[in-house]
Structure formats: C-alpha cells, structure tokens
Amino acid sequence: MTALRAYLDWLEKREGRRFGDHDALWAWSVEDLDRFWLSIAEYYDVAFSARWSEVRSAEPMPRTRWFPGARLNWAEHALRRGADGDPALLCVSEGGGADPRVLTYAELRRSVAAAAAWLRREGVRPGDRVGAYLPNTEHAVIACLAAAAVGAVWSCCTPDFGADGTIGRLAQLEPTVLVAADGYHWNGREIDRREVVERLRAALPTLRRFVAVPYLGHPVPAGATPWEELLATDAPPEFAPVEFSHPLWVLFTSGTTGLPKGLVHGHGGITLEGLKWAGLYCGLRPGERMFTYTSTGWALWNMQLGALSHGATIVLYEGSPAGVVWEIAERTRADVMMLGAAVITASVPPPRPLRRLRHLLVSGSALPREGYRWVWEHVGADVRIDSTSGGTDVSGAFVGSNDDSPVRPGRIGGRLAGVDCAAWDEDGVPVVDDVGDLVVLQPMPSMPVHLWNDPDFTRYTESYFETWPGVWRHGDWVTFHSDGGVTIHGRSDSTLNRQGVRLGTGDFYDVLEALPEIAETLVIGVEQPDDGYWLGLFVVPAPGHTLDDALKRTIVATLRTRLTARHVPDEIVEAPGVPHTLTGKRLEVPVKKLLRGTPLERAANPASVDDPAVLRWYERFAAERRG
Missing domain, CATH: 3.30.300.30 (ANL, C-terminal domain)
Structure with a gap:
C-alpha cells in the first residue's frame, strides 16, 4: 500500500466519507483547508506542547497565522522517529572514497544535543541568529538542527557564493554566531574559501563566536572555535518549545532591486509541510533513503530535511555533479532522488539501470519530454518521474506528481493537497488550457511568516500581493490543463x-x-x-x-x-x-x-x-x- 493510500484510508474513517483518489483529496483540502491541515497534524502525531486557539486566524494573506497559541519545535520532530541504529545521514564527498561517512540516528541526536548545549552556554537564545557558510555536509545538518533546538534562527549560504553575495545576505540578520568551512570541492579541485570567511567575519560586527569547520584540513584561525569543540561534551536533548510561527530559518531570494529578500519561515509551517510533502508525495518510510543533489543555498537543501521526520535516511553529496549523480544514487541505494532538470539533461548515463530507485523528483524547472525518455531508458523503466514546482518562497511545492496521477512526459502531475492554486489572466480571470499567472488563493502554513526587516509587511505585500490584494502572485507563467496536468513556462518577472x-x-x-x-x-x-x-x-x-x-x-x-x-x-x-x-x-x-x-x-x-x-x-x- 502506498503512503498516500494509507493516509486516505485513515482519512475516510476520520471524515466518514470516501476519498477514491488524489483528485478527491485535493478538492476537499481546498474546500476545508483548516480541517485538511489539522488532519496532517493528527495523522503524523505532531507534538504540540501547548494547544492552539484556532487552526487559522481570520486575517488575509500575508498576515494569516496558523495554529496561534500552539507551541512545538521543528528539530524535535525531525529527530524523533528514526531508530538509533539506523543511518540518518550518508555523507559523500567528491574524491572522498567509495564508502560514505555514516551518522546513525543515535549519533545525529547526540551531536545535535551537544551542539545545542554549546550554543546555550555561549548565550544563544530563542530569536538569536546563527549564520553559516557551509557546503552540503553533516556539519550543516547538525548546526541547523542545533540552532532550531535552541529556538535560534538559522540561515546558510553556500560557499560557492563570493564574499559580496554572502555579506549581502547574512549581514542583514546580524548573527551572533557564524559557522563556516574553509572550503569545498568542485571538479577535482579544492576551493579555498578562507579569505572569503575572513571578509565575512569582518563584515559581521554582531558576532560573538566564530566556529571554524576545517573541512579541507587547514588550521583553525586565531580566535575561532574548532567544530570539534561543539560536539565534545555530551548533553541531554533539549528542544525549546516555541510558538507555531516562531522563526526557524531565513531563506534568501532576490527582487530586481535592493538587498536580497529574507524569507522567514516558521517552525510549525515547515513541520507540517515537511511531513506532508516527504510523507504523502515522496512516500518515505523508515529505512528508505533520499538523495538530493543540492547546495546549502538552494531550498531543496531545506526541503530534504523533511525526510528525517519520517525516519528515513538523507544522502548528502558535496562536490560537482559531473558524471557522478547516478553512481552515487546506486552506491547509496537511494529509493528517492531529487535534483534539478538541468543536472539530468547534462548527465552521463549510468552504466546500468539503478536497482533500487523508485521515485525521481525533478525541481528547478520542468523536465522536457526527451528527459523522461532518457531517464526511463538509462535509469530505470519503472522509475516514477515527478516534475515538481514550488519555490524558496514557501520552502515547498505547489504542484507535482502523486501516486494516482498519470506520468505525462513534459507535464507536471497536478496540484498538491492544501494548495489552492490557479492560473489567472491579466484581468484576474481564471484560465484553463491557457497561459496565466500562477496564483495561490488561500494561505499555506509554509508561506513566510514575514520578510526580514519588514515589520509592516510592506515589502512582503509588494513582492506577492501588489497585483491582486489577498492573492499570492508567484511570478511564474503556468497552464493548468483540463486533464489535470500542469505546465510551468518560466519566470514572469526578472529574477x-x-x-x-x-x-x-x-x-x-x-x-x-x-x-x-x-x-x-x-x-x-x-x-x-x-x-x-x-x-x-x-x-x-x-x-x-x-x-x-x-x-x-x-x-x-x-x-x-x-x-x-x-x-x-x-x-x-x-x-x-x-x-x-x-x-x-x-x-x-x-x-x-x-x-x-x-x-x-x-x-x-x-x-x-x-x-x-x-x-x-x-x-x-x-x-x-x-x-
């Protein structure tokens, strides 16, 4: 039985009505949005330490608040399901040998608890910011979970960003702690980033501590705390119960002018979205493995962490994708894989079809028709190809595949449950089988709770709600076809x-x-x-x-x-x-x-x-x- 069908069977008993397929689920989910998201919280047993006053406040977007009064912690949910001896992280580095570094759930829990205790000893409190400049390694996962456990706000830039791009993002947050690596691997080379890190330190006057990750083996600079010190002292796990909309992390996207926009996502919204997406749409279960080719600067990095909340294993790869992504998926026995369409179209075919891969999610842009045929020919005839589209803005997806939708080469399967999206023409009239603006008509829990340094919601409103007040305009050209499929045509703005x-x-x-x-x-x-x-x-x-x-x-x-x-x-x-x-x-x-x-x-x-x-x-x- 698929994960989606198991949820629908449970939902039929809960609601006393028939849900024959995903189309029926989607229709109900947008007709009774509050009850749908409440069902996700109940089905996945979200641990609220305080109860909410209502599921959703009455304010229109962008001021809507979900589960006001409820308290929880995202990191606690990410770490509560995996068995101690099961692998939580499989870490592969370019040129790092055949065997991945393995962190079991017990080791990950211990590392997060130790790092969180170190942060608390250094005076980091809920709402403080922890900035990072890290590649896609276990250090980023541990530090992110530790910051969340404390209730601090996490933000990470990938080290392939230069100093100016990184400073333009992290300096806005005025972080008290910076965690940074000395470099990363790319195309057979070690890229030294120590000079960028020093410029970053100098540009962040609010820093109280700098944690150096000697990933490439360089000496720890003067005045820095070695990464090993964070993990040196065992501590009991402790997760600060924070309000549902308490800031979890800041992801950056950019408009056409001014500083990059800091999108602030909340603990509760990311918990619910991660449980839904990784559970119902990726279908992940304990013992399964998910490999996402991503950098820490892409929202896919944050989205993949939802796999942990289902007790699944995350495969982390640090390095260039050239010629290796399929080999890594096979070597780590990945069940689910997620990567950008451009990575697929530039790939070298694997020497043989992958034995275990069942589900391939494609993000960033839709996979063209030829890409579908290429995957089925070279990667596996039974692989389910799932073009999906969402954004950094919601740290999730609006549209994608599901177990009931047919796979149509070049098309996206359909709308995802809980996402009331449509295509509107320039007059705000819904269109079908024609190109329009992608709009979202009802709020999603994972929409930003606010933008950074935007207390009166001015920039938030200008970014998404200026065209049609109370309606999210995403900035993509889209066609919703009458057969249920979706085509994304690209950005309608200049990003x-x-x-x-x-x-x-x-x-x-x-x-x-x-x-x-x-x-x-x-x-x-x-x-x-x-x-x-x-x-x-x-x-x-x-x-x-x-x-x-x-x-x-x-x-x-x-x-x-x-x-x-x-x-x-x-x-x-x-x-x-x-x-x-x-x-x-x-x-x-x-x-x-x-x-x-x-x-x-x-x-x-x-x-x-x-x-x-x-x-x-x-x-x-x-x-x-x-x-």
Whole structure:
C-alpha cells in the first residue's frame, strides 16, 4: 500500500466519507483547508506542547497565522522517529572514497544535543541568529538542527557564493554566531574559501563566536572555535518549545532591486509541510533513503530535511555533479532522488539501470519530454518521474506528481493537497488550457511568516500581493490543463533562475559596476525550449574602454570569485546603454519580454523610457538573436 493510500484510508474513517483518489483529496483540502491541515497534524502525531486557539486566524494573506497559541519545535520532530541504529545521514564527498561517512540516528541526536548545549552556554537564545557558510555536509545538518533546538534562527549560504553575495545576505540578520568551512570541492579541485570567511567575519560586527569547520584540513584561525569543540561534551536533548510561527530559518531570494529578500519561515509551517510533502508525495518510510543533489543555498537543501521526520535516511553529496549523480544514487541505494532538470539533461548515463530507485523528483524547472525518455531508458523503466514546482518562497511545492496521477512526459502531475492554486489572466480571470499567472488563493502554513526587516509587511505585500490584494502572485507563467496536468513556462518577472537557484539582478550590478571599466550593466535570464536557459549580460563600457576579450575575462573571473560560478553569463554583449523608467529603474522585464518575442508595443511604453532609442536597440538585438 502506498503512503498516500494509507493516509486516505485513515482519512475516510476520520471524515466518514470516501476519498477514491488524489483528485478527491485535493478538492476537499481546498474546500476545508483548516480541517485538511489539522488532519496532517493528527495523522503524523505532531507534538504540540501547548494547544492552539484556532487552526487559522481570520486575517488575509500575508498576515494569516496558523495554529496561534500552539507551541512545538521543528528539530524535535525531525529527530524523533528514526531508530538509533539506523543511518540518518550518508555523507559523500567528491574524491572522498567509495564508502560514505555514516551518522546513525543515535549519533545525529547526540551531536545535535551537544551542539545545542554549546550554543546555550555561549548565550544563544530563542530569536538569536546563527549564520553559516557551509557546503552540503553533516556539519550543516547538525548546526541547523542545533540552532532550531535552541529556538535560534538559522540561515546558510553556500560557499560557492563570493564574499559580496554572502555579506549581502547574512549581514542583514546580524548573527551572533557564524559557522563556516574553509572550503569545498568542485571538479577535482579544492576551493579555498578562507579569505572569503575572513571578509565575512569582518563584515559581521554582531558576532560573538566564530566556529571554524576545517573541512579541507587547514588550521583553525586565531580566535575561532574548532567544530570539534561543539560536539565534545555530551548533553541531554533539549528542544525549546516555541510558538507555531516562531522563526526557524531565513531563506534568501532576490527582487530586481535592493538587498536580497529574507524569507522567514516558521517552525510549525515547515513541520507540517515537511511531513506532508516527504510523507504523502515522496512516500518515505523508515529505512528508505533520499538523495538530493543540492547546495546549502538552494531550498531543496531545506526541503530534504523533511525526510528525517519520517525516519528515513538523507544522502548528502558535496562536490560537482559531473558524471557522478547516478553512481552515487546506486552506491547509496537511494529509493528517492531529487535534483534539478538541468543536472539530468547534462548527465552521463549510468552504466546500468539503478536497482533500487523508485521515485525521481525533478525541481528547478520542468523536465522536457526527451528527459523522461532518457531517464526511463538509462535509469530505470519503472522509475516514477515527478516534475515538481514550488519555490524558496514557501520552502515547498505547489504542484507535482502523486501516486494516482498519470506520468505525462513534459507535464507536471497536478496540484498538491492544501494548495489552492490557479492560473489567472491579466484581468484576474481564471484560465484553463491557457497561459496565466500562477496564483495561490488561500494561505499555506509554509508561506513566510514575514520578510526580514519588514515589520509592516510592506515589502512582503509588494513582492506577492501588489497585483491582486489577498492573492499570492508567484511570478511564474503556468497552464493548468483540463486533464489535470500542469505546465510551468518560466519566470514572469526578472529574477534569474538557473538550475533552480535564484539570484537577483542587483547582485550582478553591485559586483560588476564596481569595476572601473564598466559604466552600467543589464542582466537578463530567458527560459529556452527543452529546458534551456540563456543568461545574457549587456555591458556599457566606461569612457575610454571597450568590451574586449580581456574585459570579458575580468567579468567572468569577478562573477566566479565574488558572486557565484553558477550564474556566469552565456553571452556578454556590448550595448550602447541601459534603458530605464523615468524614475531610474532598469527595464529588465520589458527587455526580457523582447528577448522572448513580445512585440515592443506590448513589452514597454517608449514614452515612459528615459532613452527610447536604447530600448529600440534591444528590440533589434532580440530580433536578430531569434533569427
């Protein structure tokens, strides 16, 4: 019996009605949203230390509060099910040998308890921030769980981010503790990040302690606490009971201007979403294994932690995916695998079909039709392919597959239970079998409780609710087909989304426009057919300079070292200027529309542009590029 069917059988007895399939579940879940989420809490026996006054407050999004008055701790739920001797983490590093490092549930519980006790001894209290700069290793999992156990707020940046991108995120949080590694592995090389870590320490004046993880074996710097010290003293497990919406972690996504947005997710919402998604949709049970290819800077890293709440094992891989993802899945005997579509399309076929893999989740973007056939031919004819789409914004998914939906190559299976989503046209009218804006009509527990440094919900409202008050506009173009399937067409705003990792355009401008050779830049990401993604950088050279090969090399090196290698442009083009609105904002979305083939008269109003001639240059460039 599948995990979904087991829940539906239980639900039929609870509700006294028939739930024949997932379609019936979804319809009921959005008709009686409160009772659905209450059923998830009851089915998975969520341990509330104090009872709620109501399931959901009456305020509209984004001020809705779930289970007000209830108290719990996410880390306690993550660690309560696995048997002591079962593996909790299997840790694989690039070039680290054939055998993974194994942490059993007993060892993970002991490490988390010790690290949490160290944090408490150092004065970390509920609401304090613990920042991290760590690769995808056991150190990140232990530190995240320990911070949550204390009630502190966790936020982690991947070490392939440079200093500026990391400082722009963590400095907003004013952390009291920083946990950072000396480097990471990539494509057969050890990438030393000690200089970035020192810049980060200097840019965070609120730090009281710095914990050094000597992952590459470098000496621990002066004034730092070695990682081993956190784990040296045994302590009884202790989980601070916090309010349902108490901040758990901050994930960063970026708008087109300003600092990256800090999305604050709560203990309770992430607990419920993780139980639902990993339980009903991944179908994980004790003894099963989930391998997610991700970095700590991607929401998939946080989502995979939901596997622990079901007593399953997480496979962590640190390194480049080139040529190894299927081998790691086979070597670690993964039952469920999650990775970006771009990783699949760039993969080397495994030497033979995987023996144990039953479920492949694809995120970041939808897997194209050819990708489905490739997986079934090379990975396994019986593997269930599950294209899913959600976001950092909700630390979860809106749409995906389920055990009752047919697998249609190139399509997503359907809406997920508890997610009242639809496609709306520009007038706010629901559309089916046509492209519209992805909207969510009722709140989800895992929506951000607020944005960081946004006490009056101004930025939150502008980001998601400005177009239609009280309705979440996600920023994706989507088609909900009449047969139940879903197609995601890409971002409708200007956020850059390569391989599922989002980056704001402002990050590019901050880094590149500090170069004396550059006057201004415009960066545009455009989704291409068959899961392609073109990232173009338009450069206006400073007076006396030209965009020659030397400057292009400088741009690439600067982005790799100060921002992220994942977002090095596919094409760097010299432009006569950058078009702006009359108030000075760069016209990123209109230029993106031109590059996607939208006529100029529909993409922008030249009368509202500071230099219409420059905009027409982009129109000509887009036409020539499309041929």
